[in-house]
Amino acid sequence: MKKVLSIAICLCTMVVMSLASKVLAVSASSMTVDCASVLRDATHCASGSLYGITETKPADVNGLVAPLKSYVMRNPARGGYGNQHGFGAAIPVSQKLASVQSAKVSIDLADMLPGWPYKWPGMTSWFNQVNSFISDKKASGRNNYYGYEIWNEPDGT
Missing domain, CATH: 1.20.5 (Single alpha-helices involved in coiled-coils or other helix-helix interfaces)
Incomplete structure (x- = not known):
């Protein structure tokens, strides 16, 4: 049994x-999605770009960027020869975006260094570069900065 x-x-x-x-x-x-049910208005908090705004492009930020209500634009601290990126330096980009109320510039400090993986110059040189950038940022007089990214992709460099 x-x-x-x-x-x-x-x-x-x-x-x-x-x-x-x-x-x-x-x-x-x-899955069922009820498109007639609105949870909340769009906040645009996740909108922005990665190196999408440069010193010269787009030419018309008020017509092309402002309507998107972009929030954070991530840019290298410095651009040009000897830096990771030859364009899109944060300070000139913050000037370009000054009229776009929603847009802030996130500053990637490590992109001041050349190459990938970054070519490490030593602590003294690094601190000098960071201090120089921070002085230049303060001198810009603008407050449309989001913050600093201290080091980019630490596992890769």
Whole structure:
């Protein structure tokens, strides 16, 4: 009797598990979206660009960037020869975006260094570069900066 009961319980368990896995598979592969239900207005908090604004492009930030209500533009601290990027320096970009109320510039300090992986110049040189940039940023008189990224992709450099 115990053997028959054990077999019956095992069979029932297998049937239940089989049905449950089919129900879970069906529910996991379908989703309903009610487009008429609004959760909240768009905040644009995740909108912006990675090196998408340079000193010269786009020419018309009020017509092309402002309507998007972009929030954070990530740019290298310095651009030009000897830096990772030859364009898009944060200070001139912040000047270009000064009329776009929603836009802030996030400053990638490590992009002041040349090459990839970055060519490390030593702590003294690094501190001099960072201090020089911070002085220039303060002298710009603008407050449309988001913050500093101290080091980019530390596992790669």
